[in-house]
Amino acid sequence: MKKVALKFLALLFIFFPLYSKTSAEKLFDNLSEIEKISQIFLVNVEGNEIFHPVEFLEDGTAVVPGGILLFSYNIGNSEEQLKNFISSINSFYKKNKSPLPFISVDQEGGEVNRLKKIASHLPSEKTISENYTLREAKSIYSNQAMQMKKLGITMNLAPVAESEIESNKLFLGTRTFGGVPKSVAYSMVCVTAYEENGIASVAKHFPGNANSDPHTGSVEITLSSSEVFKNFIFPFALILKSNPSCVLVSHAKINSLDENPACMSSFWIKEILQSRLGFVGLVLSDDIFMGALSDLPPEQVAANAIISGVDVIMLSGKKFLSVAQSLLKLAENDEVFANRLYEAEKKVLDFKLKKGIIKIEEK
Incomplete structure (x- = not known):
């Protein structure tokens, strides 16, 4: 009787499996370890005409990042040049049998305007909130998104969703829409316009910044906990309802709540952003080579960020190969870290599948 029962259970598992792998997991299984971990890096590249990798394994295999960040010098002087450059990137990845990358740009508008030579004029966030209605703003951002899509760009590191207050207005300048009401309303419109037109938006810089510049030194937000939640967390909670694909986390320290820079803080990422605010998309770090984190080696910053909940390291x-290899070595001896690394890698692949950047048949 016992043998019959076991045979019956075996048949059930064959015809009604308890678990079916997702598309991302199937794709994940066919990748090498270095291909898997490469997915979590957002990295700048050389040139503006033909893509060439800059890092290789000992056997000569090219190592390429899961995401590519285009700066102004990568854009070129015409739409056609940028389209051809992005096409060369994708062609190399296909030839290399690597999952296609997401192609990102920092196109906020105003002073931070990577596409100013080849796309229609994009005013700063402050200019838009002061001179355009919400409907007009959506039209402007939708137009930008359609132009980006045509060029081959798939992600925009915008909007700056931080509300302007006295302690950050000098640093943000015209990059913010303004105080809480305008910041919430216009950020939501901006996110919606990009997402509806096939561009992944990145709400930044969670939870906020101060007047000091993170590019050159440490950033400390000295507000009380109640002021932080009123001016930073509450607006982000509302903006996230517009469903941005990603949130970029700042390097700021908010000592009234946690002593760590936000990008290396499980309090800010896991407890606040994900648990309390319910965000399930990709969590990006700001550039880990910024001066705000210069007291730590990039390998340690990356490890701390990943274990704290960051999915993509900029x-x-x-x-990025040396940083990637250090993370792989750490994962060999730390099961908790290995599981978090796996989660981040799979989230990037899930994102790419959802956005149509890759298809399961590619690998």
Whole structure:
């Protein structure tokens, strides 16, 4: 009787499996370890005409990042040049049998305007909130999104969703829409316009910044906990209802709540952003080569960020292999870290599948 029962259970598992792998998991299984971990890096590249990798394994295999960040010098002087450059990137990845990358740009508008030579004029966020209705703003951002899509760009590191207050207005300048009401309303319109037109939006910089510049030194927000939640967390909670694909986390320290820079803080990422605010999309770090984190080696910053909940590590430099290898070595001896790394890698693949950047048949 016992043998019959076991045979019956075996048949059930064959015809009614308890677990079916997702598309991302199937794709994940066919990748090498270095291909898997490469997915979590957003890295700048050389040139503006033909893509060439800059890092290789000992056997000569090219190592390429899961995401590519285009700076102004990568854009070129015409739509056609940028389209051809992005096409060369995708062609190399296909030839290399690597999952296609997401192609990102920092197109906020105003002073931060990477596409100003080849796309229609995009005013700063402050200019838009002061001179255009919400309907007009959506039209402007929708137009930008359609132009980006045509060029081959799939992600925009915008909007700056931080509300302007006295302690950050000097640093943000015209990059913010303004105080809480305008910041919430216009950020939501901006996110919606990009997402509806096939561009992944990135709400930044969670939870906020101060007047000091993170590019050059440490950033400390000295507000009380109640002021932080009123001016930073509450607006982000509303903006996230417009469903941005990603949130970019700042390097700021808010000592009234946690002593760590936000990008290395499980309090800010896991407890606040994900648990309390319910965000389930990709969590990006700001550039880990910024001056705000210069007291730590990039390998340690990346490890701390991943274990704290970051999914994608941004590096303004063009090389990430040494950091990736250090994370793989850490994962060999730390099961908790290995599981978090796997989760981040799979989230990036899920994102790419959802956005149509890759298809399961590619690998």
